[in-house]
Amino acid sequence: MKVFMLAASMMTLIAAGPVPDAAALHAGLAGRWTGSLGYRDYQTDKMSEIAVKTEIRALPDGVTVLRISEFDDGPRVGAVFITTASLHDSKAGTVSSATLRKGNSVEIETETLAVTAYVDAAHWTIVAEADGSDDDKPARLRVTEVRDGLLLTATKDVQPKGTATWAFRNRTLLRKAE
Template sequence: MKHRLSAIALLLVATLPSLAQSPAQTPAATPPPAVLSQPVPPQPVGSIAGHPGWPQPKPADVSSPDAILAAVYDVISGPAGQPRDWDRMRSLFLPDARLIPATILPGSPDAASPNTDAIILTIDGYIARSRARTATVGFFEHSIHNEVEQYGNIVQIWSTYESRHTLADPMPFARGINSFQFLKDGNRYWVVNIFWGAETPTTPIPTKYLPSAASPSTSINSNFNGDWVGQLEYRDFQSNQQVFLPTWLTLNPDPDGNSVKIAYTYDDGPTKTVRESSTLTFQPGTQKATLTSDTDHTSEAFEVQGLAEFTKLNRGTLVLTGKGKENDHPVDVRLTLTLRRNLYTLRKETRPAGEEFKFRDGYTFTRAEAPRT
């Protein structure tokens, strides 16, 4: 028994060094928590780049701030029931542009400082609203005074407007201010937003945003002057397609104060340059005018609408209506002439008796030189 205990003791003594040399067992390290990757936001896409199929504009419509402003007023205007060219309107605006009328909320406790809101419309939202209204009511709007600011590629125009149901209305049914924002993109401009408010009895338009009456003109024709550049657009009778030709214009007012010489030069294809000239004469003391060709000396007589305001401001819009011929058939003729400081447009429409007016041809020009007045 004693020998057995001794053997066990010796065995324990022999194994102690090996136990001492074995490393202590440590628990496995806890791995760090996994880091969840954050999604990378997509690269922003611009409004223009994001809509590659957007309607293309007429180059003359978007060539300058004055031109695109006039195009907006023109495309939204027309008699009751006349379809507007909504694709032309879309071509003027960024696809994500907004049209924003300010509204006065009914029941405001303080009429002098009423509660207001703003209606945010997309282009298609504005079109839907306008289409419903113009189906039965005529609407013509134009600017009477503009304040223009530009820095780099951003432009703002504070445009005082008047609205009428027909061009013959002596007084507008509404006035107000349109705040236009434009983007310059290379050689063209885009409408970014229009934010507008109508004049009210408690918020009359300040004098500084109205045409100056400090020095009224005594002649009708003094602003018809200088050299202009733009394009002729016409409807080809055979193909019924719209044709665009680069065009140059020279206007020379006659010393009599009532007439203006109009000379067009346009490129009608390789090695074919066409020159045409005519004289527009306003008959003093009447609402009448004649347009005489300087080539064959034929004359057309017109009744003129808007002459009094045009004479006072020396710019604005005139509507001339008369009789003419188209393919040897009698037609009614309507000419809409708009003259601004840096913009001149002339639109011709015709109709056989009992039909609607249809576009025949049109000119759009901006000045090729600084205005003389």
């Protein structure tokens, strides 16, 4: 059974033709998306969910993608905007990003990227990994993006330094606005 599934998945990749790099797949996300951000609250260890709107713009250079996300962080804070500018380096298999949010320091990180599944431009999986921090502690960070037509799911897992276990941190579920 495992051999059949492996052979079937290989045929899907062969039938789909060459697999585009992550920059091309991320550029294909251009447009407006709406959905929710679900995250694990550290104090209560419970899931919380808030509405989010995201606009993605791919620049004509083929390697730069801008994302602007807006969510309501409650009556005391109000609307929060997070802007991320990403520059892909296909030769290195990385993306370097600068993330801006009012009241926070600019976050700069470089992630390694892998296209782990590909059927076509609207059905794929990209896994990004980087060293960073979670809850102000060193950790390995992994974001798995899955595009399934008009749906995009990004799941962030963290692996605290010195452990082998990955833990869920947050998930963004978006639907492309038509």
